[in-house]
Amino acid sequence: MRTFKRDASSLVVVLAAAAALLAGAMTGGAAAVPASTLSPPKTAEMKPGPDGFIRRWLLLEPIPAAGLTDSIVQAAVKKGPFVSELTAVPRDGETVDMESAQLTWHAVDTSNYNVNLFHFARSLDKNTSNVLFWVVTVVHAPREMRDVRLAIGSNAASVWWVNGQEVIGIYGDRQTVIDDGVSKRLTLKKGANVIRAAVVNGGGATDFCARILDANDKPLTDFVVNLLK
Amino acid sequence: MIPVGPIPPAHFCRREVIAARIPTNDMRHALLALVWGSASLVLALDGDVGIHDPSTVVVAGGKFYTYGTGGTSLVSDDGWTWRKGTALPLRQLAPDVIHIGDRYYLYTAANSGQTKADVSMIWTKSLDPGSPDYKWSAPVVVASSDGIEDANAIDPGIFLDPTDGRLWLTYGSYFGYIRLVEMDPKTGKRLRPNEVPRNIAINSEASVMIYHDSWYYLLVTHGSCCRGADSGYNIRVGRSKKATGPFVDNIGVDMIQGGGKLFAGSGGRVIGPGHFGLLDLGDGVQKFSLHYEADLDRGGASVLDIRPLFWRDGWPVAGDNAKEGTYQIESLRTGTVLELAVEGVPVGGRRTGRGGGRGGAPVTDGGPGGLFAGTGGVIPPQDPAAVSAAWPKGNLDLRMGNYMSQAQQKWTITPVTGSGGYPGAPYFKITIAGTDRTLAATAEGELVVLPAFNGSPKQLWRLDQLADGSWSIMPKSGPKSVSGPEGPLSLSAVGSSFATLAKFDPASEKQRWILKAP
Numbered sequence: 001m002r003t004f005k006r007d008a009s010s011l012v013v014v015l016a017a018a019a020a021l022l023a024g025a026m027t028g029g030a031a032a033v034p035a036s037t038l039s040p041p042k043t044a045e046m047k048p049g050p051d052g053f054i055r056r057w058l059l060l061e062p063i064p065a066a067g068l069t070d071s072i073v074q075a076a077v078k079k080g081p082f083v084s085e086l087t088a089v090p091r092d093g094e095t096v097d098m099e100s101a102q103l104t105w106h107a108v109d110t111s112n113y114n115v116n117l118f119h120f121a122r123s124l125d126k127n128t129s130n131v132l133f134w135v136v137t138v139v140h141a142p143r144e145m146r147d148v149r150l151a152i153g154s155n156a157a158s159v160w161w162v163n164g165q166e167v168i169g170i171y172g173d174r175q176t177v178i179d180d181g182v183s184k185r186l187t188l189k190k191g192a193n194v195i196r197a198a199v200v201n202g203g204g205a206t207d208f209c210a211r212i213l214d215a216n217d218k219p220l221t222d223f224v225v226n227l228l229k
Numbered sequence: 230m231i232p233v234g235p236i237p238p239a240h241f242c243r244r245e246v247i248a249a250r251i252p253t254n255d256m257r258h259a260l261l262a263l264v265w266g267s268a269s270l271v272l273a274l275d276g277d278v279g280i281h282d283p284s285t286v287v288v289a290g291g292k293f294y295t296y297g298t299g300g301t302s303l304v305s306d307d308g309w310t311w312r313k314g315t316a317l318p319l320r321q322l323a324p325d326v327i328h329i330g331d332r333y334y335l336y337t338a339a340n341s342g343q344t345k346a347d348v349s350m351i352w353t354k355s356l357d358p359g360s361p362d363y364k365w366s367a368p369v370v371v372a373s374s375d376g377i378e379d380a381n382a383i384d385p386g387i388f389l390d391p392t393d394g395r396l397w398l399t400y401g402s403y404f405g406y407i408r409l410v411e412m413d414p415k416t417g418k419r420l421r422p423n424e425v426p427r428n429i430a431i432n433s434e435a436s437v438m439i440y441h442d443s444w445y446y447l448l449v450t451h452g453s454c455c456r457g458a459d460s461g462y463n464i465r466v467g468r469s470k471k472a473t474g475p476f477v478d479n480i481g482v483d484m485i486q487g488g489g490k491l492f493a494g495s496g497g498r499v500i501g502p503g504h505f506g507l508l509d510l511g512d513g514v515q516k517f518s519l520h521y522e523a524d525l526d527r528g529g530a531s532v533l534d535i536r537p538l539f540w541r542d543g544w545p546v547a548g549d550n551a552k553e554g555t556y557q558i559e560s561l562r563t564g565t566v567l568e569l570a571v572e573g574v575p576v577g578g579r580r581t582g583r584g585g586g587r588g589g590a591p592v593t594d595g596g597p598g599g600l601f602a603g604t605g606g607v608i609p610p611q612d613p614a615a616v617s618a619a620w621p622k623g624n625l626d627l628r629m630g631n632y633m634s635q636a637q638q639k640w641t642i643t644p645v646t647g648s649g650g651y652p653g654a655p656y657f658k659i660t661i662a663g664t665d666r667t668l669a670a671t672a673e674g675e676l677v678v679l680p681a682f683n684g685s686p687k688q689l690w691r692l693d694q695l696a697d698g699s700w701s702i703m704p705k706s707g708p709k710s711v712s713g714p715e716g717p718l719s720l721s722a723v724g725s726s727f728a729t730l731a732k733f734d735p736a737s738e739k740q741r742w743i744l745k746a747p
Binding site: 069070071149151168170171172177179180181182183184185213217 | 571572630673674675723724725726727729731739
């Protein structure tokens with residue numbers, strides 16, 4: 001029988017006991033595994049590669065979240081202080097007080113086109129399933145750029161904002177596919193543009209990728225990423 | 230060739246005629262077929278479309294022209310609604326016309342005996358009778374048959390080879406061979422008048438060549454004409470690597486021995502297709518003109534039609550214009566389908582426990598009543614009226630997703646009366662099946678789903694079948710300015726989960742869509 005990922009809401013209901021055992025096994029019970037694809041930034045800024053993928057991000061430690069449908073994900077991203085901070089740029093090491101935990105923002109560079117959130121959470125000995133990751137980056141445009149699009153892929157559901165404006169929402173259990181969710185045409189202002197997302201995972205691997213497409217759907221590469229606004 | 234008399238006015242009568250024939254107690258099933266089925270009505274052209282042996286449709290000065298037996302003429306502003314045009318000075322048989330340089334060359338023929346005939350050429354610099362350049366030249370005979378030889382010099386077809394600029398004329402009708410002679414593209418006359426014509430096919434008529442992907446195709450019409458619904462006309466094709474043949478069909482039979490792969494036969498309510506003519510609209514959209522010997526919905530009259538032409542395994546395929554019906558609209562590029570951006574509900578409802586709809590019977594997975602056992606009954610299609618009640622009011626986004634047979638993923642394509650059309654078809658509205666939710670273009674070159682259709686050009690859509698059989702979907706009126714290359718905008722799968730409007734790119738799969746019956 002082919003293995004498959006299950007909708008997190010039904011997984012919780014149907015396999016609650018098993019999920020609890022699974023969660024126990026994945027947190028605290030084993031030594032953290034270093035994130036082989038992620039490393040702390042060593043330079044002040046980073047340029048995208050020829051494929052345009054943004055490889056420097058601030059990642060917040062995962063928040064428990066169950067469910068991948070449109071309404072559940074939209075409700076999840078409105079919880080906590082984040083909805084009023086969509087243009088804020090946290091600093092590496094900054095902490096956030098949540099209901100039952102203090103979570104930390106981590107600045108990372110990824111060696112791949114995507115950001116492996118499974119690696120990230122596992123390296124911190126955190127849950128990787130039924131969780132929500134907040135991620136932020138800052139794109140510094142050399143000039144005003146009109147009619148560009150944010151193009152993302154995520155495992156699983158995700159919601160994206162550019163300079164505080166929600167531009168993409170993709171829902172359901174899904175794998176990361178390059179240019180899966182694509183925004184309508186938008187304008188990047190000259191200077192700092194804050195891109196923020198919430199990625200919600202049900203079970204299994206979790207990651208995301210993001211780049212910016214020009215008016216002809218070609219990847220933009222003439223910008224830099226600097227995690228200072 | 231028979232003169233064409235008055236025919237019933239068209240159009241959109243076809244659906245009404247069908248409905249009128251259906252007994253009341255069967256009406257519900259007929260309506261269901263219209264809503265849910267893909268085998269719905271095929272639209273022919275609108276307006277005055279009576280013609281026999283039409284020439285290849287040519288576009289000149291933004292208008293579409295075709296000429297038929299008896300010197301008749303039809304003209305259209307959009308390729309959909311037609312009216313009578315100005316008659317030719319030569320009222321002969323089965324013309325064909327081609328545009329080369331600043332001239333339109335027209336070839337037509339007349340019999341002076343059973344097989345004694347002449348093909349004549351006339352030319353003009355304009356096809357618009359209102360233009361000062363509308364002046365037909367004196368006729369020049371370019372090919373003949375003497376009444377004894379195995380040929381009948383009528384039904385000319387003219388072809389300009391795109392690879393080398395050579396001009397070829399084919400002609401002939403049943404009494405013997407289809408013949409080929411080379412013409413002078415500078416004058417429209419025979420290049421070597423004394424050269425013996427080459428025989429390339431036999432016992433057919435209405436021959437014409439086209440070129441595609443390194444092959445020359447010879448299209449001819451087999452069967453009998455001029456007998457209304459008893460006409461056996463059908464269009465056949467063979468191909469060759471050279472313009473001079475031999476033209477061989479798909480099973481290896483040379484057309485000089487009667488070969489010919491069926492390209493278009495009778496179907497539906499139209500009988501006897503004949504007289505193929507290529508109409509290349511660019512951007513990967515090819516269509517063909519033809520006539521049917523009998524349109525049963527127009528009293529069996531001979532009428533013009535324009536249909537999509539696409540290609541499969543190196544052979545031309547006669548497509549059908551978009552049909553009214555309900556479809557999933559799938560991106561050829563991504564495999565995802567257009568959907569209203571609302572939270573979908575699984576067909577049959579969400580599972581709430583182990584065993585799903587069976588109430589969670591505690592049985593082993595895979596066994597009776599287990600996780601994979603289903604409900605034990607038929608799960609009906611989602612009722613759009615019920616499902617859509619939970620959707621937000623007002624304008625909603627369009628997105629794309631994996632097809633799950635949900636209500637927000639099924640689109641009804643409906644022709645719109647009185648809003649014009651394009652070659653072969655009227656404009657359509659595209660709505661979520663069973664609702665008024667209407668797909669529309671925005672002023673910013675994006676897409677939106679409106680609560681209801683109001684007839685705006687941004688809500689009217691053109692569906693053209695492309696060379697590979699997929700479809701392009703273009704709004705009648707897009708935004709005035711969107712960055713990027715100029716040109717008509719087409720529905721484009723820029724992402725797996727997102728569609729936009731962008732200039733059609735023949736080299737890309739982004740603007741290619743598959744219409745599937747849900």
